[in-house]
Amino acid sequence: MDESGIRYDAFLSYSHAADRRIAPVLRQGLHQLARRWNQVRALRVFQDKESLAANPDLWDTIDNALRESRFFILLASPEAAASPWVGREVEYWRQQRDQGTFLIALTGGEIVWDEAAGDFDWARTTALPESLRGWFSTEPLWVDLSWARDEPELSLRHSRFRFDVATLAAAVHGTAKEELDSEDVRRYRLATLVRRAVAAALTVLLITVLGLGVRTILLQQQTIEQGQQALSRAVAAKSELMGDSDPELSRLLALAAWRVGGTAEAEAAMSQAAARPGIGRIVSGGSVEAVAFSPDGKILVTGGEEVRVWDAVTRRQVGEIFTGQGGPVRTVRFSPDGETLLTAGQGVPAQLWDIKTGRPSGEPYPKDVSAPWDLIGSITAAFSPDGASLVLGDAGHGVTLWDIASHTAMHTLATPQVDPFRRNMVSASVAFHPSGSSFAALGTDGAVRFWDTATGAQVGEPLPAHPGDNASIVGPVLVFSPDGTLFATGGTDGTIRFWDSTTRRPVGAPITGHTRPDRTNLAQSLAFSPDGRMFAAGSEDGMVRLWDVRTRNLLGTPLSGHTRAVTSLAFSPDGRTLASGAQDGTARLWNVAEHLQLAHPAIEHSGMLYALAFSPDGKTLVTGGDNGETASDHGSMEVCSHDGWDVCYIDHGQATVTGSGMTVLFYRPLDAQPPLPGPPRTLMLWDVAQREAVTDLPTRHRTPVLAVAFSPDGATVAASGMNNGEGGTTLWDHANRTPLAQPLSDELSAVRATAFSPDGGVLVTAGMKAGQEPTALMFWDAKSHELLGAFDAGDIVYAVAFSPDGSILATGNAQGEVRFWDTDTRQPIGEALKGHTGPVGTLAFSPDGTQLASAGDDGAIRLWDVASRRLTGDPLVGHTGAVYSLAFHPDGRTLASGGGDSSVRLWNVLARKQISADHLGHRQPVRAIAFSPDGETVASAGEDAAIRFWDVRAAEDVPAALCETARRTLTPEEWNRHLPGADYLDVCPAR
Template sequence: MRRPADYDAFLSYSYAVDRPLAAAVQRGLHTLARHWYQARALRVFRDQTSLSANPDLWDSIETALRASRHFILMASPEAAASPWVRREVAHWQAEGTRETFHIVLTSGEIVWGDGDFDWERTTALPPGLRGWFAAEPQWVNLGWARADTQLSLLNGRFRDEVATLAAAVHGLPKDVFDGEDVRRHRRSVRLRRAAVSGLALLTVLTTLLGLLAWRQQNTTERQRDQAVARELATRAAELGDRDPRLARLLSLAAWRIAPLPETRAGLLAAAGRPGRAVIESPGATAVAVSPDGRLIAVGGGSVRLWDTATRRPVGEPFAAGDVRTLGFSADGGRLVVGSDEVRVYDVATRTAVGSPAPLPEGLPGVGTLRTVAISPDGATIAVGETFGDLGLWDVETGTRLFAPFETVPPHIPSAAPVAAFSPDGKTLAALNPHDGKLRFWDLATGRPRGAPVAAYPRQTTALAWPSLAYRPDGMRIATAGVDGVVRVWDPATGKSVGAPLTGGGRTRQEKELPSVAFSADGALLAAGNADGTVSLWRGDTLEPVGDPLAGHGGVVGAVAFGPGGLLVSAGADGTVRLWDVDARLRRVTPLPADTGPLYSVAWSPDGATIAAGGHGAAGLGARGAPVSCRIDGWALCLALEGRSVMVGGGTSAHPYTRWSDPGGHDGTLLLWDAATRRRLPNPAEGRSAIANSVVFGLDGRVVFATGVGADLDTRGTVTRWSAAQQVPIGIASVELSGPAWASALSPDGRLLAVGGDNTGTADGPRTDPVVLIDPVDGRRVASFPEAGAVYAVAFSPDGRTLAAATETGAVGLWDVRSRTRTGELAGHSGPAGAVAYAPDGATVATAGADGTIRLWDSETGEQVGVPLRGHGGTVFSVAFSPDGTLLASGGGDNSVRLWEVASRRQVNERFWGHALPVRSVAFSPDGRTLASAGLDRAVRLWDVGHTVDPAAALCAQAGGSLTEEEWDQHIPDIGHRPVC
């Protein structure tokens, strides 16, 4: 279904080859025939411009396609082969028209034949267009302009071609369109001249008119500044991680020029990107990071060392040759270099140690490329030859120790074997492309360990070779083949672990080198891809960790980790890129816990302690019998001593746990020291069986756990715990007719609100689903009726209003003093399961099963703007940051997202880490950390410190400010000002 047109045209193109030309065409369409009062003559969608802050790429592209009146294909062989372009063209064929489909030829051939394109000769169009056009379409030829990086409408030929395209989109004949453009230009000139004359006249008018003119000038300058700032924010987002320094500084400049909601959203998005710096290094084919992280070695036509902190070269290049492999010794004192000769260098002096490893006797010396690995102690190297040999050499003496692989004449050049030493230096792993097998050797005896493992298809013709890397604990080894597939193996058994991992794929095996590396702690596994990205997986479970890192404009042929979350990658685009993946490392390791699913997480007021509630690690069934229940939405399913108790629509599923301790259920309430991430002792008795909600008291010394009682009493229970001693100090039955789902403490600490079921029981009537109790003695103070179960409650900051999110989708508003219902927030099409007040009380956020987040004016009860969309399922939780500028959300798609409230934009790359739905999110009191709890039994901490002062964070990341020359180049219409 097509939406009302938000865009006049959609640009589809190959990002790899036509990005500059596509940008020039977009600017031209924006400018031609523009009225003086218009920002743009046409609104043209181009993915890198219009998707700046939305990580959900295809959904956004599809939305833009449906909201566009015309489709412009920038045709080239690369576009014809692009899966993205093909998908966009197919979408337009299905929902658009031929009359609104326009073609711009940038390279290749387009030839019309008898009733269709001549597909034998046409190379620039995707095959899906075969037979779609009934008559020959017209197209614009910009093949001549592809190499021009300074295209503008001042180029007459380019202006003429763009005018042809613009006329078609405007729906005007070319001559009429040209005349209209000239007419508008002349009118603009006349208006400018009239304005100048008017300003001259105003100088002699009264002081009042002068003041009005001054105010008007300020308004004009403010409007100009806002327009420039928005354009800078767009350009910064388009640059992204391709030029991280410039992108950050342009984001800062946009904010300094005009502090708008959208420019602040740009600040937040830029500060959260992982790209940190770019080192220009044409021909780079290998990288290595010293163990202390201070140096980066880059190999290509030679080797050069770079200072990690300053990104400046250290000394002069050395080791000239076609360098393909590099490796530091464990102490960082030596660097081994593999090219047409293999040498070991002293890092401090950059001079060779010992003699080069000679070629085995009988092998030709011309055209030989060699792989190399260095042992942890730096004493031994393993050398692979393009003729198939693999030998071990003593670094000091140059003596060949033994040869795991040896070839016999005739010697045919092909891919070289690759090797890796185990972290303890006792085992050598080697992968031979000649037979595709992975082998292990005991270095003490020189004998093989186990049988060879068939890892990849036999490869004898390509001159690229695979890659392999040990996990630092030596328990796993990863291999990357020239087919782009990463596999992980258990060195002890020789068996593969998990399913093969795929990244960007490889199509030109003879040139494209695969790459794979583990982080220093083994938490992450990285692989370079042919599409210019770097994929990351967990080092233990092999689950993907976030979206691939995107920034390179060509194949990523080398990756290497350093300490502190540093990742370095080298690409065929001639750049070496530095990434900060510390946040992704944090995602991999949740807070230590041994429990069932978690439903709630909270911080103590001083930020020192984190509490989480959920199912216990022991179960809820008969002794020795599995519990056949699971969470379904906000509902529960319990098994009680051999009989099922269905609560709130739960469904039967696989068990979580089994009964173990009749006196309590371990793990219902969990506490951690936030600074050390250390688990605090478990509460030992008198606990709830299930804690659906946890809330700290105002002084942080008490934790309230709300849920189902230890005897599986489904009427709802609140347990007061001493946070310091981890013992219960009070238990209250809420007297609901079903489980208690939610709780909230009033700002003055005098009331605890509890929300739950009101479905009624066999031996009792329906009850009010909202109950107010005294948090000290558990005494019932009041109750509020609602039409259905209540899944979330929240007090306004002044404590006068209580909001209750219900299964009907409405959020009831209650006056706490008069106990009267004052209104409701109605908009969700399914159950509303989350509600939160902004710190200033002006805004209420709600979320629910319809997958939307809605913002409301707390005074009027009116919805503010359109719903926030992004989660691929139910949104279970929302929380405002302490300053109210950000909103966090957790959803059924297992993701955590951040939204800038004023601009209503998502400003983070989705936080992936949870393997199951995220049920609760909470900001730390200082706003620098976000905690999330999920059904995967994990509490994860996300570093959001950059959001507290994004400008300061960007200045620190960029390491400086825009120079005057850079400012004049990128912001010529406004005088230079410092951004840091």
């Protein structure tokens, strides 16, 4: 194309009805990204509403703009697909230009590519005009912007939006996206330096002209700034100390610290506050004995001496207080349609209320409150799944099933008499099976009884679930799982048991560790998450613990914030929020989304995992591990263990240790036991969005994969490790999932590390030759697969990493050294960097290439200045074992680490502080960790064969996330109490 008449770098085509908001923001982002300090814009983009002059012939102007543009960017949506104007613009481009200059940004609807047909799947694609049918033979470049709707998201400061804009801009600029983004950062810093230099020059000039007067002013300004920074640090420390005791105020104080001084400590305090599970607390004024969410999740009800209704988002009271209870309410339940509230409690008959008016709906159940259980007993009640009936349990009347419409008792079911006063046993907890066909009651005798809903007949014999305690007033608790396959019971002995609903047999061992409840006034609090995979239990020690239902393992650390016993629990309908009520007079809301992730690990591999990597577009994850065999699989008593950096694997009765290259044979002959059935799943691809395995890449041998990498263009997957006693690296075509060549080995016994150069031209591997201790660093042509060169690294190398510009290769070795190598000359740069006291097994360059993070056996994370090759600041310390993996967030401010203590941690690099809780989802050491390219997700893999995905979106725009959670700003009174003497600032101005 003749570019002599080109005025625009890109033409923006869109539907005004659908994208009038996002189009100018995208145009502005393309203008700004990688703009030089002396440029008005980096790219010139035509957008009709912004670029058109007054012209009576609109199409002529658009026709001229199309003719004068190099690239076409379509904002794809159903509205754009139906727009005649967009259709005409697309048709012009198809006739006049080639497919390589046509870019797509999806803003609504769907785009589905059919690889087999070599075209879009037009039965499912709704966002593209029909005029594109048959034009493309391969999938064109497109980005998904359908998520970007709110103002904070439509900014280059939002990493995901920046990532997508950079993808489009890189195509128009004709450069790699990583280089473009790095160049943008470099130019921003250069512009900042220029501005600072100009400001400094002006300051010197002013001082020269004005003399001591200006010097005095500057000293005063410096004193003010120092005071602001000191106040910022003090308020940040107060926020951290407050923690989840008052999470709302803690968040607001962290924001205040940042607004006042903008210190690194304030930034770390904000990140820590955003990472805590506590959302907020509701002060009810008395012991909170019961909590319940409405079916739509918008309302939270608390019960106690009073029943109050709260907005679940703002945590503000709404509506009237439900009065006239006559005693503590210990049961609150919403009807399935959310229009009616059921309350019951100690000395309190069950009552239905209109949730909108706060008025009783009909008479109480039962109408006559008899003396014995009025004084001692406690009514428990539950709605049937269809909302047509109630089941009530009490000491005076046993268990009763009521028809709500007629207000009549359908079945009255007696329970055993337990004392000389001929009182019935207290049915401490009642619940309907989710199918509604039956209901159950758990009494103070520790037995569960079941009845048929239709006939009222008892089903089977009582099930002795817990030791009896008829002297207890409140008794044990019973809850069904949402699908009805399980039910859980909590006894007065402090244990929790799971039972099969069909066989009524226990499932697994009892859960222990909870404080025994107070038998005089406290029932144990239990709740299943809506998906049935997570289980919450409250305790008298004020803690809430979350458990994996399948494994019965504790998920994360207990939720702490209550100062007295937890009495009640309820999950929101989406399962992401947990409400807890306690005797300290508060109800608390907890973000349990991370715990929910802990209950959903991805497990498809045969054995331990050692490596993972995201594809450049963030859609695919590749993982590598070993074959899952053990010595016992071959009948041998010989021991083969995984010890730190030396990975031992079993293959058909042969044990190999990668650290030393040594091979050991078991006593039992190799043919004494047959191989394990089926191919080993040592290398797998995952769909990141669905969190599901796509396929495994079958290896020719039962091969432990120790390192994986994607090429920068995402077309190639490299997998390195051990090849049945031989080391090697296999290259795979990502799209076709087929090997590209024979393994790259050169007689290696093990390859421990591999990395592509940033331009994708070179693959470097670090491996050991048979019988030799030092590692061979090998450079391979990534296209031809030819060996470009090799040299002795001088020691066993466990980690390699390229700098972002590709000029430096960093290695970490068994002697605790970090070395820099010139990638052109393949010679070391300066002396080895020393500081670690054990092997260095992981390295990560910051995105701008100015810092290198290293870690290893000593558990300390060290940061090095690349230019000076010196340590910067104190090491990051917190892991209680070796640190096996490091990864920088795309913004360079956050570092993630995975270690031998089974934890995943996030760190603020500038403040040198841990800013997350210890993510303890793995049951074994975490061997690999990586950020997704958009920075929203951390993936981790460990020796427990599990892959876990951690949502870290709160780190995208921490101030906005804190304000969104707090739902308010600091009041002037709170400001004066915590920041006395400082001028008031609105920490959440949008609120």
